[in-house]
Amino acid sequence: MVATFDVKERLRQRFAADVLHADRAGGMESITVKKDRIVEILGFLRSEPDLAFDFLSDLGGADGMRLDWPQWRDRFQVVYHLRSMKHGRRLRIKASVPESDCRMPSVTGLWKSANWMEREVFDLFGVHFDGHPNLKRILCHHKFVGHALRKDYDIHQGQWLDETESMMDEIGEYGENPDDGGFSELVPVNIGPAHPATHGTLRLFAKLDGETVVRVSPEIGYLHRGFEKHSESGSWTMVIPYTDRLNYCSAMLNNVAWCHGVEKMLGIEVPERTQYIRVIVSELSRIIDHAVCVAAMLVDLGALTNFWYLFNLRERIYSILEELCGARLTSTYVRIGGLAYDLNEGFIDQVRAILRDIPKNVGDVIALIKKNRIFLDRTVGVGAVSKELALSYSWTGPCLRASGVAFDLRKSDPYLGYENFDFEIPTYEDGDVYSRAMIRFDEIVQSMRIIEQALDRLPSGPIFSEDKRVHLPDKDKVYGSIEGLMNHFVLVYDGIKVPKGEGYHPIEAANGELGFYTISDGSGRPYRVRCRPPCFTIYSGYSEIAAGSMIADAVPILSSFNIIAGELDR
Amino acid sequence: MTYTIVNHVLDYFELEQGGLWSLIGAIAVWAAPITGFVAIVGLVSIWLERKISAHIQCRLGPMEVGPHGLLQTLADGIKLLGKEDLVPKNADRALFALAPMMVFAATFVSFACIPFSEKAIIADLDIGIFFIAAVGSLEAIGVVMAGWSSNNKWSLFGAVRAATQVVSYEIPLSLALLAGVLCAGSMSLVDISQAQGGWIWSWFIFRNPFMWIMFLIYFIASLAECQRAPFDLPEAESELVSGFHTEYSGMRFAIFFLAEYGKMYVVSAVGVVLFFGGWLSGIPAIDGIGGITGNLIGAGVMITKSFLLVCVQMWIRWTLPRIRLDQVMDLCLKYLLPISLVCLMLIAVWQGLMPTFDEFGIAMIAAMALGFMQMRRIYRKAIEASKTRLSLPTMKV
Incomplete structure (x- = not known):
């Protein structure tokens, strides 16, 4: 078993200029890195056989605006929790993102789950992910202004949002079925948010060819009530x-x-x-x-x-x-x-x-x-x-x-x-x-x-x-x-x-x-x-x-x- | 028969026979009681469905209105009558209003040819079976009208599913009907029933080894015709919200409901006539009574048998999951259709070659009982085997 110390060293050897800080907090190795080469860093951690951090267990963001920690250099951090299925170890990688340049590369090429999780970070913190296939809001309404989990967001302002999202960007335009050479016409249909099959309030927007679901895309956030923001208040x-x-x-x-x-x-x-x-x-x-x-x-x-x-x-x-x-x-x-x-x-x-x-x-x-x-x-x-x-x-x-x-x-x-x-x-x-x-x-x-x-x-x-x-x-x-x-x-x-x-x-x-x-x-x-x-x-x-x-x-x-x-x- | 009673009535009131008065007389004597009967069948069936489903699911079901909730359906009917008559904004109003009537009429007309006993039948048509099969499929048109006129995608999906299913299952259903016609040599439902006179083993289901296969095919196809589970795709709640009657409420919805339960009774009654001796009790002494008493007993026997089959339909509904549309079609076209064709041929050959004798019927009953017990044993074993995967019964707690 490789000591956790080695992860840090291995990263330092390979990406000397990118590793900003490393410590061990709460029983988990925690490494802060520069944001620009995050794809290379995570790809390296994933592919090296002795590290093999192949499982993205969580991806979230944090706003350090009111935090006076010396190791917290820039305002935002995008936090990746990795797990090695082979070695059973966990690792926290934090990418430091300054407010002035609030963009970083997307890791959707490494893990498909990063797609939604990066959208969530974008939605709640306003960090842009370059190379993301479909970067848009996910929990908040698509007309929402501001980023709710930023510490300077005024929670008392209130916003009037009533327009349903068309979802056309995810599902493509109406028209013929591409799978059978345009022979049949596709029927767009909303499954939910009030439908017996969507227990709770889920919305699926689907394009059907007869009984076959050709494309389907979920829209979530109907029950978003700001649990994370709420928790910061008490x-x-x-x-x-x-x-x-x-x-x-x-x-x-x-x-x-x-x-x-x-x-x-x-x-x-x-x-x-x-x-x-x-x-x-x-x-x-x-x-x-x-x-x-x-x-x-x-x-x-x-x-x-x-x-x-x-x-x-x-x-x-x-x-x-x-x-x-x-x-x-x-x-x-x-x-x-x-x-x-x-x-x-x-x-x-x-x-x-x-x-x-x-x-x-x-x-x-x-x-x-x-x-x-x-x-x-x-x-x-x-x-x-x-x-x-x-x-x-x-x-x-x-x-x-x-x-x-x-x-x-x-x-x-x-x-x-x-x-x-x-x-x-x-x-x-x-x-x-x-x-x-x-x-x-x-x-x-x-x-x-x-x-x-x-x-x-x-x-x-x-x-x-x-x-x-x-x-x-x-x-x-x-x-x-x-x-x-x-x-x-x-x-x-x-x-x-x-x-x-x-x-x-x-x-x-x-x-x-x-x-x-x-x-x-x-x-x-x-x-x-x-x-x-x-x-x-x-x-x-x-x-x-x-x-x-x-x-x-x-x-x-x-x-x-x-x-x-x-x-x-x- | 039909006209004699009407004519008696007309004579009694010293009215002219033929023309308008005959029509009114026919409505008063036959249509009104049958409407009442359909309504009562609906009420009783819905109450039965609630009670059966409740007891299958470890519940009590309706208990408050009347003894054991007997009047619950009536109360619900009154509530539905009082509801606002809603038509969606973009619906085709005329078709939307017509569709429930169409569906109801298709079921209602079938009652004309269904015998309750030897004399208690509105119209003993020579082509009774043919007539029932023909008007039965009219229901599909009503369902398609409902789905189309609602201007709702879920309704349309339900309607298309209903049309697909009903049209396909019509074929095995008709072939199964023909099996009874072959055995009786007549298309009149009265004649078919009377051909099964004698002891219980004279019933058509025991007539030859293929009739009970035909009955199974008839029963499966009739479930599909009624759009009952596991063939309830047109109103599949979890997929299509409510299918073709998504947009219907109030009395229009109630009429759909009534038609569904009416149809269940119709297919069960036809099944009873074709395979289970109609109004005959299977005991010659009772069947030979005749007169008004005999007809009343016959009607009681017929209605009881039909409701027993209705109960089996309900039992199946609350036991099985729903089939997918392509599997519905597979079942019909790949299995039911060829099997029913082969069976029909074999029944024809059997009818031509083998004489009818009682001992064969007795042997059939014995064989079916044995087969049933054997299947039950196999099924028990399979269930126990599936439980051991979870080591459930052996678990020490």
Whole structure:
């Protein structure tokens, strides 16, 4: 294994003039480079066999206007989080972009997923990417003025935006079908944003030749509510309720992802009991999420009954979570350094009871579809995604594993003590709709195994870290001692003060890698929060994968991706 | 038969026979009760569909209006009556209004030739089967009108799908109808039913080994004709929003709905007449009663059998996913059509060569029961095998 030190040295040897700064922050090597040769640098990191940083896990921007760090030379930084699938290492590359010359080369030639992520950086920070195939706004409205995540953007100004985007630039003009020599005329049609197949508010603009989708292009941003900007306005704890609204099918996982990331920045270890409880609620959420995804997919195939079987299961898990934290959908259960409440009485028995019943619910659905000729005809080989394509689109989670890559952060970069649990990573080879549906059933079973082990070994003890920076002191200390009172006062008034620095600590959410790239200036408020939503990269591959399929296939392909608009649009 | 009752009525009121009064009399005596019957079939079927789907899906379904929600459909109908009559701005108004009536009329007219019992039939046409097949396809025209006039792409897609599907499945459906005609030697539905008199094994489905294949083909094709799942592509909710009736609301939508359920009853009734002995109960003592009592019993038997088939249609709808359009066509043209052609030939040969004897029917019933049990066993095994991939039943929790 090459020491992380070597990455820096290798870069220095090759691109001596371009490397500006290197440090190690939050357990990850972080290298700041000049922007102009970013394609060469990332290409070098990707192609060298001993480095092999071949996976673009995240691409985001940051505005350093109010940051007085010496290493932050120019106003903007475009941050690339790379991962080596071969060596299992992560690396952060930051390209420094001055305000006066706000352009840099695009890396869309290296990774297809960079397309949408660079559009997002352009949209929110105004950094232009030269060589980008279609650089335009993605989350904000196309008539939006200004760049919302710049620190000098006036959030109170308000803009009146009501014109629907024509999307003609992405889809091409109307006319004849180029694929059959102009024999047939193409029909433009809007699928969504209000359409039964687009769960949530997604808009697909498609050109159809009869029943065949010749070109299709998604427009996103209908649910964009400025999560990242919002997060900068409150304390670190106040972000937790916002994370509930990201992937609202598995809110617990988002809570865990956020708190886990912040704890890593603080250098806090949560007590063992908390880790186990977090694992249990995470896996319960994962079961819900997978059940919802498969249920919705089967509804899109016309098999409505399966939906109820799976939703009964989801309903029961929600009842458990409701009893645990008082909310069904928006849990806000996890806290930085601990949990909001300890397990309620009877929680363990309820979970054990549901573990006994899941095989029946899931088994009924499997009995209905697994050997069903119609289901197989509709799903096998439909929307097949190769391993290479999936990696190029930065896919993670079940969709990537359905294409045959056994990449799961719970195994590869264990957190919350996942290394202590005995479970497997199911994979399929074909990457079609069938694999993406079936892998979710397999993962439900693995989640059940994890929950079972966690329940068996659940330790007793405190649920909150004793660290004074995050833990509100007990009431008798608050009223009985001056230290307790001051501690309480400071924590309530200033919030949790995360030390200066940056961090990116992803976890395996139901859809894939969910991470928060956070920058703290030490003030008690997040300086910058960048959410890496798993379905953003997954959805960016849709137009390539669905083009050429029939309209009846395009719909299950979409639902097999499990696109959650709350997480996609943030 | 038809005219005698009308003439009796006309005589009673001392009115002139023939001309206008005969027409009015025919409407009063036949059309009005049949309209009522279609409406009741619609109401009952919709209630049944709700209840069956609910119980399949671990739900209760409507429970509030009336005992077990029996009046729920009526309440919904009244609500739909009270709704605003909306026509989209750019729609073709005349066609838009005409389309639901066209669809309904196609279904409604079919009821003229469907026997409820030996005497309870409006028009015992010599070409009854032919008539039903002919007016049944008129529905496709109504659907295309609805899709076209709505001026909505989803509606048009639905209409085109409906036309494609209905026209294609017409062929195997008609061939299956011919099988019954071959066995009975008549196209009149009354004659076909009467040809199945005697014990239960005289029914056409047990007549020879190919009739039950023909019945399966008829049933599949009739599902496609009614645009029921798994052939509900014209109104595929997840793809085409609602297909051809996307733009319809209020009473016009209700008429589409009524026509759909009416059509389900029609194809089931025709299937019962052709394959399951029509109004005959399969027990000679009951079938021989005759008179008003016998006709009433016959009507009860006929309606029960038809509704049983309607229930099977619903059961299938709530079990299977939807087929894709090209697969629908594949199924029809590559499988159903050749199989039905071969079966029709074999049935003709069998009819010509083999005498009709009861023992064969009994043997057929036994063979079908055995075959069914064997298939059930194989299916069970397959399901268990699919579960072990997930190690579900063996999981220790």
